Amino acid sequence: MRLTLADLAARCDLELAGTAAAAITGVCGLSDDLPDCISFIINRDQVAAAARSRIPAFVTRPDALIPGKHNLLHQHPEIAICRVAAMFAPVAYTPSTLLAANASIAASAQLGADVIVGPGVVIGERVVIGARTRLLPGSIVLDDVRIGADCLLYPRVVVREQCQLGDRVIIQPGAVIGGDGFGFVTDAAGNPIKVPQVGRVIIGDDVELGANSTIDRARFTDTVIGRGTKIDNLVIVAHNVRIGENCLIAAQCGIAGSSRLGDRVRLGGQVGVIGHVAIGDDVVVLAQSLVTKDLAQPGTYAGTPAMPARAWRAAVARFRRAGRSRGC
Amino acid sequence: MRLTLADLAARCDLELAGTAAAAITGVCGLSDDLPDCISFIINRDQVAAAARSRIPAFVTRPDALIPGKHNLLHQHPEIAICRVAAMFAPVAYTPSTLLAANASIAASAQLGADVIVGPGVVIGERVVIGARTRLLPGSIVLDDVRIGADCLLYPRVVVREQCQLGDRVIIQPGAVIGGDGFGFVTDAAGNPIKVPQVGRVIIGDDVELGANSTIDRARFTDTVIGRGTKIDNLVIVAHNVRIGENCLIAAQCGIAGSSRLGDRVRLGGQVGVIGHVAIGDDVVVLAQSLVTKDLAQPGTYAGTPAMPARAWRAAVARFRRAGRSRGC
Amino acid sequence: MRLTLADLAARCDLELAGTAAAAITGVCGLSDDLPDCISFIINRDQVAAAARSRIPAFVTRPDALIPGKHNLLHQHPEIAICRVAAMFAPVAYTPSTLLAANASIAASAQLGADVIVGPGVVIGERVVIGARTRLLPGSIVLDDVRIGADCLLYPRVVVREQCQLGDRVIIQPGAVIGGDGFGFVTDAAGNPIKVPQVGRVIIGDDVELGANSTIDRARFTDTVIGRGTKIDNLVIVAHNVRIGENCLIAAQCGIAGSSRLGDRVRLGGQVGVIGHVAIGDDVVVLAQSLVTKDLAQPGTYAGTPAMPARAWRAAVARFRRAGRSRGC
Numbered sequence: 004m005r006l007t008l009a010d011l012a013a014r015c016d017l018e019l020a021g022t023a024a025a026a027i028t029g030v031c032g033l034s035d036d037l038p039d040c041i042s043f044i045i046n047r048d049q050v051a052a053a054a055r056s057r058i059p060a061f062v063t064r065p066d067a068l069i070p071g072k073h074n075l076l077h078q079h080p081e082i083a084i085c086r087v088a089a090m091f092a093p094v095a096y097t098p099s100t101l102l103a104a105n106a107s108i109a110a111s112a113q114l115g116a117d118v119i120v121g122p123g124v125v126i127g128e129r130v131v132i133g134a135r136t137r138l139l140p141g142s143i144v145l146d147d148v149r150i151g152a153d154c155l156l157y158p159r160v161v162v163r164e165q166c167q168l169g170d171r172v173i174i175q176p177g178a179v180i181g182g183d184g185f186g187f188v189t190d191a192a193g194n195p196i197k198v199p200q201v202g203r204v205i206i207g208d209d210v211e212l213g214a215n216s217t218i219d220r221a222r223f224t225d226t227v228i229g230r231g232t233k234i235d236n237l238v239i240v241a242h243n244v245r246i247g248e249n250c251l252i253a254a255q256c257g258i259a260g261s262s263r264l265g266d267r268v269r270l271g272g273q274v275g276v277i278g279h280v281a282i283g284d285d286v287v288v289l290a291q292s293l294v295t296k297d298l299a300q301p302g303t304y305a306g307t308p309a310m311p312a313r314a315w316r317a318a319v320a321r322f323r324r325a326g327r328s329r330g331c
Numbered sequence: 332m333r334l335t336l337a338d339l340a341a342r343c344d345l346e347l348a349g350t351a352a353a354a355i356t357g358v359c360g361l362s363d364d365l366p367d368c369i370s371f372i373i374n375r376d377q378v379a380a381a382a383r384s385r386i387p388a389f390v391t392r393p394d395a396l397i398p399g400k401h402n403l404l405h406q407h408p409e410i411a412i413c414r415v416a417a418m419f420a421p422v423a424y425t426p427s428t429l430l431a432a433n434a435s436i437a438a439s440a441q442l443g444a445d446v447i448v449g450p451g452v453v454i455g456e457r458v459v460i461g462a463r464t465r466l467l468p469g470s471i472v473l474d475d476v477r478i479g480a481d482c483l484l485y486p487r488v489v490v491r492e493q494c495q496l497g498d499r500v501i502i503q504p505g506a507v508i509g510g511d512g513f514g515f516v517t518d519a520a521g522n523p524i525k526v527p528q529v530g531r532v533i534i535g536d537d538v539e540l541g542a543n544s545t546i547d548r549a550r551f552t553d554t555v556i557g558r559g560t561k562i563d564n565l566v567i568v569a570h571n572v573r574i575g576e577n578c579l580i581a582a583q584c585g586i587a588g589s590s591r592l593g594d595r596v597r598l599g600g601q602v603g604v605i606g607h608v609a610i611g612d613d614v615v616v617l618a619q620s621l622v623t624k625d626l627a628q629p630g631t632y633a634g635t636p637a638m639p640a641r642a643w644r645a646a647v648a649r650f651r652r653a654g655r656s657r658g659c
Numbered sequence: 660m661r662l663t664l665a666d667l668a669a670r671c672d673l674e675l676a677g678t679a680a681a682a683i684t685g686v687c688g689l690s691d692d693l694p695d696c697i698s699f700i701i702n703r704d705q706v707a708a709a710a711r712s713r714i715p716a717f718v719t720r721p722d723a724l725i726p727g728k729h730n731l732l733h734q735h736p737e738i739a740i741c742r743v744a745a746m747f748a749p750v751a752y753t754p755s756t757l758l759a760a761n762a763s764i765a766a767s768a769q770l771g772a773d774v775i776v777g778p779g780v781v782i783g784e785r786v787v788i789g790a791r792t793r794l795l796p797g798s799i800v801l802d803d804v805r806i807g808a809d810c811l812l813y814p815r816v817v818v819r820e821q822c823q824l825g826d827r828v829i830i831q832p833g834a835v836i837g838g839d840g841f842g843f844v845t846d847a848a849g850n851p852i853k854v855p856q857v858g859r860v861i862i863g864d865d866v867e868l869g870a871n872s873t874i875d876r877a878r879f880t881d882t883v884i885g886r887g888t889k890i891d892n893l894v895i896v897a898h899n900v901r902i903g904e905n906c907l908i909a910a911q912c913g914i915a916g917s918s919r920l921g922d923r924v925r926l927g928g929q930v931g932v933i934g935h936v937a938i939g940d941d942v943v944v945l946a947q948s949l950v951t952k953d954l955a956q957p958g959t960y961a962g963t964p965a966m967p968a969r970a971w972r973a974a975v976a977r978f979r980r981a982g983r984s985r986g987c
Contacts, residue, residue, distance in 0.1 A: 029857075029879070030857065030879045031879045031880055032878070032879055032880070032899075035879065035880050037880070040879075079846075079847075081844045082844055082846060082852060084854075085844065085852055085853065085854050085855060088854065088855040088857050088878075088879065089855045089857075091855075091857045092855050092857045093802070093803065093820045093821045093857065094802055094803075094820065095801050095802065095819060095820045096783050096801045096802055096820070097765070097783065097784045097802055099765075103763070105433060105761055105763065107431070107433065107450035107451070107468070109425070109427075121781070122763035122781050123451050123469070123763070123779050123781060123797075123799075125449070125450050125451060125468040125469065125486070127424050127425065128425045139799075139801075140763070140781040140799045141451075141469065141487075141779070141781065141797065141799050141815075141817075143451075143467075143468050143469050143486040143487060143504075145423050145424045145467075145486070146421070146422050146423065146424055146425055147421065147422075157817070157819070157838070158781070158799040158801070158817045158819075159469075159487060159797075159799060159815060159817055159835075161469075161485070161486045161487055161504040161505060163423060163485070163486075163504065164421045164422065164423045164424070165421045173839075173853075175835070175838040175839055176799075176817040176819065176835040176838055177505060177543070177815075177817060177833060177835045177838075177871070177873070179487075179503070179504040179505045179542040179543055179564075182485070182503040182504055182505075182541065182542035182564065183501075183503055183539075183541075185541060185561070185563040185564070185581065185582065187561055187579065188409045188410055188413065190407075190410060191407075193577060193595065194537075194559055194577055195559060195561055195577055195579060196410060196413055197413065197501075197539065197561075198412075198413050198416065199413060199416040199417045199419075199420050201357075201358065201416050201417075201419045201420045201421065209850075211839075211853065213838065213839075213841060213873070214835040214838035214873040214875070215505070215543050215565075215833070215835055215871050215873050215893075217505070217541070217542040217543050217564045217565060219542070219564065222360070222416075223357070223358045223359045223360055223363065223368075223416065224359055224360070224363050224365070231850055231851060233841070233843055233851055233853075235841040235895075236835075236838065236841070236873045236875065236895045237543075237565060237871075237873060237893060237895050237913075239563075239564045239565050239582040239583060239600075241582065243360075249849060249850055249851055251843065251851060253841065253915075254841065254895040254897065254913050254915075255583065255895060255911065255913045255931075257565075257582050257583045257600045257601055259581075259582075259600055259618075267849065271933075272895075272913045272915055272931055272933070273601070273913055273929070273931045273949075275583075275600055275601045275618055275619050277599075277600070277618055290915075290931055290933055290949060291931050291949045291963050293601075293618060293619045307619050307635070307963070308647065310651055310654060314651070314654035314655050315654055316654075317653065317654045317655075318650050318651060318653045318654030319654075319964065321653040321654075322650065322653075322974050322978065323966055323970070323974060325973065325974045325977040325978075326966060326970035326971055326972075326973045326974030326975075326977075327970050327973075433761055435759070435761065435778035435779070435796070437753070437755075451779050451797070453777070453778050453779060453796040453797065453814070455752050455753065456753045469779075469797065469815075471779075471795075471796045471797050471814040471815060471832075473751050473752045473795075473814070474749070474750050474751065474752055474753055475749065475750075487797075487815060489797075489813070489814045489815055489832040489833060491751065491813070491814075491832065492749045492750065492751045492752070493749045505833060505871070507815075507831070507832040507833045507870040507871055507892075510813070510831040510832055510833075510869065510870035510892065511829075511831055511867075511869075513869060513889070513891040513892070513909065513910065515889055515907065516737045516738055516741065518735075518738060519735075521905060521923065522865075522887055522905055523887060523889055523905055523907060524738060524741055525741065525829075525867065525889075526740075526741050526744065527741060527744040527745045527747075527748050529685075529686065529744050529745075529747045529748045529749065543833070543871050543893075545833070545869070545870040545871050545892040545893060547870070547892065550688070550744075551685070551686045551687045551688055551691065551696075551744065552687055552688070552691050552693070565871075565893060567891075567892045567893050567910040567911060567928075569910065571688075583911065585893075585910050585911045585928045585929055587909075587910075587928055587946075601929070603911075603928055603929045603946055603947050605927075605928070605946055621929075621946060621947045635947050635963075636975065638979055638982060641982075642979070642982035642983050643982055644982075645981065645982045645983075646978050646979060646981045646982030647982075649978075649981040649982075650978065650981075
């Protein structure tokens with residue numbers, strides 16, 4: 004694909020300070036340093052490095068012009084570059100028809116306008132799917148599920164019975180929504196007895212869920228993922244968890260049963276949250292930490308168990324000194 | 332769904348101390364406080380909170396009657412509520428026929444009475460499946476697998492060649508049984524050479540396996556999961572591991588090659604067990620710990636590496652004090 | 660299956676010092692001690708234990724003959740046993756035709772000689788697949804993917820658009836290649852905005868990828884897995900990561916965005932690597948550690964955050980003593 008800068012500026016609402024007829028074939032990061040691409044910088048500190056690169060064109064702020072380059076101006080280059088990159092997004096899958104011949108769609112399912120159903124997809128009884136939602140090949144949606152409009156389910160997603168997704172939800176391949184929560188009681192003989200998990204998963208608008216992540220259905224009521232929250236790959240959200248809006252949950256986090264997260268919570272990779280704790284708005288937890296108690300105050304936490312990050316760094320420094328003095 | 336208390340008491344073997352004609356529409360936890368549901372309490376400490384709630388009916392012990400509520404009596408309310416909840420379990424998938432038209436079932440496969448095979452399911456040569464077992468859409472069972480009676484495989488489960496499952500096994504969506512173990516030797520040039528993984532996975536009766544978990548086949552012999560053991564989501568059980576009976580393995584645990592777990596072992600979330608260690612009966616390991624040595628004695632362990640939990644808590648307290656004195 | 664030792668010696672290039680007509684039915688480890696199998700030992704220290712076992716035949720070095728057993732001689736028994744084991748490898752799936760009738764193969768896809776495509780497989784537009792590559796049931800390959808020759812994709816693998824695999828690549832069930840990287844910018848209102856992930860995943864020759872692992876596509880350019888690298892189950896490799904050759908990455912590792920690994924790097928299970936760090940050639944990181952800074956020097960590292968393993972062990976010893984003195 005090849006776009007002129009004039010075309011790109013028009014389509015992405017950028018002001019061009021460069022040659023209209025110059026063309027690029029892709030987008031790259033500054034360190035990728037590719038000669039036919041456009042890149043971006045977000046502040047004036049990067050101007051010199053951008054000028055030294057082989058990259059011919061940049062999205063940049065009006066107060067950070069790059070000498071010798073084609074400049075495309077925007078007040079927020081990190082947001083504008085998203086629109087630019089979208090111009091170069093590859094097609095994922097080209098359906099030959101809206102509804103694939105070998106999909107299995109229950110007669111009672113209701114599909115909105117322009118819904119795409121790929122080969123091998125299974126849609127259960129009484130499922131409702133909103134307009135323009137795309138189910139790529141191999142996804143399976145069991146009975147009584149509701150999926151909103153403009154969603155994108157990549158291949159091999161499972162949505163189990165009764166679960167609900169809002170609008171514009173994106174689910175990466177292999178994710179599982181609505182698996183049984185992990186709940187057992189012990190009988191008199193010491194055998195674990197399964198507690199039926201009869202609740203649902205409710206996912207808000209604009210949520211994204213990563214590859215092979217799993218969101219368990221509630222024991223009796225609802226597991227809830229709030230509007231705008233983004234969850235990375237291989238995460239488990241256990242039964243009855245409630246996550247607020249616009250959270251960012253990095254890969255391999257595990258949030259145990261009945262815990263609550265507020266809005267704009269950020270969890271680094273491999274963070275664990277034990278069951279029945281509450282994490283307040285705007286809390287940040289660093290990678291591989293374990294939250295064992297309520298974290299009510301906004302701030303950054305770290306460690307196993309999690310503590311304020313500044314105290315953790317001091318404790319780690321002392322731990323490391325102990326190692327150096329005796330081990331080396 | 333709507334059930335009268337008389338009906339519920341009869342079906343779930345409960346003694347009713349309340350209005351027979353009163354009806355409920357679901358089940359909830361005490362903290363969910365829903366006005367049309369039944370809930371449960373397990374001891375007298377919860378009587379006052381139950382009485383204050385909006386919930387109209389409770390399963391409770393005969394010595395813990397809740398004033399102003401419909402009481403359904405049982406010596407073990409936490410077990411009785413499982414039968415109650417099962418009354419409200421939603422249907423997962425309604426098959427239009429026992430064997431879906433677009434399933435691929437090898438001619439040499441033997442299916443017991445009333446086996447259900449969903450759309451897109453693939454069953455390999457010489458597979459044997461017991462009576463009433465259900466394979467929901469998209470599950471794939473390779474050659475020479477044996478699956479017992481009354482099992483439930485949710486969508487998109489994979490069972491690779493030669494593996495064996497007992498009776499009443501439940502596999503959540505996306506789990507993989509029998510992937511190759513991670514075994515390599517290094518040749519003279521430093522390249523890793525694959526050790527063929529020619530063993531099997533043997534899963535006992537009444538085992539449950541969580542969404543997207545993976546149980547690797549043995550190098551030469553068998554990886555074994557004992558009867559009654561329950562494994563949560565995103566767990567890896569590596570090649571040649573042997574797990575005893577009635578263990579509870581929480582989400583994202585990793586058990587490395589050839590390790591042994593006794594009976595009734597409980598691992599918290601994100602626990603690691605390195606290869607070739609033995610964990611005895613009734614050992615409990617707290618979340619995010621790493622077991623690096625044999626743990627022969629029953630008890631609770633924690634930390635990386637794991638140590639008795641009481642010692643770990645004391646060591647953590649000292650670590651935290653170091654942080655506070657210098658970091659805050 | 661039953662093989663005479665003469666037959667086995669001839670097929671596996673071993674020198675037989677034993678009875679040519681003796682037969683075995685499988686392969687086992689020394690501790691498995693099975694009476695009809697062949698096993699192996701790698702040095703003279705194991706001769707006595709082998710002699711005491713019930714195992715009738717061993718692959719061993721010419722300088723480590725086992726008295727009373729059939730000896731099959733090779734300078735590198737740990738490599739020779741791989742060939743022996745391969746003789747006993749079970750068939751995974753018996754296709755009734757090369758291309759299953761209910762696979763969905765785009766008209767523009769190009770399949771090499773003797774490619775096997777199982778039931779339920781979906782192959783998108785312009786996909787190119789090399790000779791003898793096998794796609795087992797339920798795998799899904801989106802538009803413009805290139806897969807080399809002699810690859811083996813087990814059931815339910817997903818390869819998203821534009822990604823490329825070399826020759827002899829093995830992908831265990833449920834793995835996802837090319838899911839979107841986890842990239843968001845925040846708009847003025849505090850909402851996360853998705854950064855389109857328009858890059859690819861490039862996987863070299865002889866790579867193996869474990870069950871339910873996920874390799875994310877790059878933001879703009881390429882995520883790269885080098886030749887010969889082996890990745891275990893439930894691993895995430897994030898966008899723009901570059902991994903060198905012949906690395907061994909154990910289960911549940913997480914490598915965050917844009918990090919770089921050299922050649923022959925070994926990561927234990929559950930290791931985390933934060934974003935934008937560089938790990939040099941021949942670095943070993945022990946299980947459950949977190950790499951937070953560049954590790955340029957070859958050597959063994961451990962801890963959260965990772966430090967030289969010797970210093971970590973000393974620091975842990977001190978931490979444990981603190982626990983013992985106060986906790987027990």
